[in-house]
Amino acid sequence: MIEVINASFLKSCTTKDNMIDEGMSEIAFLGRSNVGKSSFINSLLNRKNLAKSSSTPGKTRLINFFEITYRKNQEKYLCRFVDLPGFGYAKVSKSMQEEWSKHLNNFIINRASIRVFVHLIDARHPNQTIDKNVKDFLKTIKKNDQRIIEIFTKCDKLNQKELFKLKKEFQNGIFVSNLKQNGIKQANEIIFNSIFG
Numbered sequence: 608m609i610e611v612i613n614a615s616f617l618k619s620c621t622t623k624d625n626m627i628d629e630g631m632s633e634i635a636f637l638g639r640s641n642v643g644k645s646s647f648i649n650s651l652l653n654r655k656n657l658a659k660s661s662s663t664p665g666k667t668r669l670i671n672f673f674e675i676t677y678r679k680n681q682e683k684y685l686c687r688f689v690d691l692p693g694f695g696y697a698k699v700s701k702s703m704q705e706e707w708s709k710h711l712n713n714f715i716i717n718r719a720s721i722r723v724f725v726h727l728i729d730a731r732h733p734n735q736t737i738d739k740n741v742k743d744f745l746k747t748i749k750k751n752d753q754r755i756i757e758i759f760t761k762c763d764k765l766n767q768k769e770l771f772k773l774k775k776e777f778q779n780g781i782f783v784s785n786l787k788q789n790g791i792k793q794a795n796e797i798i799f800n801s802i803f804g
Contacts, residue, residue: 608679609677609678609679609795609796609799610677610678610679611651611652611653611675611676611677611678611795612676612677612678612683613674613675613676614652614654614657614673614674614675614676614688615657615673615674616657616671616672616673617672617673617674617687618671618672619669619670619671619672620669620670620672621668621669621670621710627672627687629718629719629720630720631674631685631686631687631720632686632687632720632722632802633686633687633688633689633718633720633721633722633723634686634687634688634689634721634722634723634725634798634801634802635689635691635715635718635721635723635724635725636648636688636689636690636691636725636727637691637694637715637724637725637726637727637741638693638694638726638727638728638760639693639694639727639728639729639735639737639738640693640694641693641729642693642727642728642729642760642761643727643729643760643761643785644658644660644690644693644727645658645659645660645690646660646760646785647727647758647760647783647785647794648673648688648690649785650783650785650788650791651688651791651794651795651798652673652675652688657673658671658673658688658690668692669692670689670690670691670692670714671689671690672687672688672689672690673687673688673689673690674686674687675687675688677799677803679799679803684799684802684803686802686803687720689718689721691711691714691715692711694708694711694737694741712744715745715748716748721753722752722753722754722801722802723753723754723755723756723798723801723802724745724749724753724754724755724756725756725758725798726738726741726742726745726755726756726757726758727758727759727760728757728758728759728760728780729759729760729761730759730760730761730762730764730765730770730773730782731761731764731765733759733773733776733777742755742757754801756781756794756797756798756801757777757779757780757781758780758781758782758783758790758794759773759777759780759781759782759783760783760784760785761784761785762782762783762784762789762790763784763786763787763789770782781793781794781797
């Protein structure tokens with residue numbers, strides 16, 4: 608059985624400076640603003656408010672690092688969660704959005720310690736252009752030792768027919784509800800096994 612026995616906030620960084628070292632395997636979480644990223648991270652870690660969502664979706668431009676200790680069969684495993692800024696919502700100028708995007712892209716491409724990209728997608732809107740663009744971008748830059756995991760959030764807001772259709776269309780996806788905790792254990796196991804095998 609896999610469990611998270613410790614989780615702590617390390618620091619917030621911008622893409623330009625005060626970046627944390629790369630001495631540990633990292634899981635990067637990215638998704639559209641308002642997709643439920645902070646809630647999902649808190650559910651994975653079984654914490655209430657460790658990852659905090661901004662009161663204004665898309666406003667935070669910080670990369671947040673958390674140190675995580677998993678336990679399996681009495682052995683401990685250390686890794687980091689990297690909470691990336693939400694995209695596609697911020698009410699700022701287009702030039703500012705492009706600047707943020709450029710720096711974030713550079714970080715994702717050049718950060719060698721990222722082993723897993725967790726792409727969060729709102730289950731109610733699974734085919735938005737912005738998510739397709741992120742999916743294509745990650746496929747393009749993914750290295751051989753990296754994995755992309757697609758996680759569909761807010762599945763409790765779908766009826767059975769809609770959920771069945773979504774699962775049929777995205778057969779490799781993981782379908783979660785932070786509210787009902789559905790799929791959280793499966794997501795944790797896949798993330799853990801992607802790094803530690």
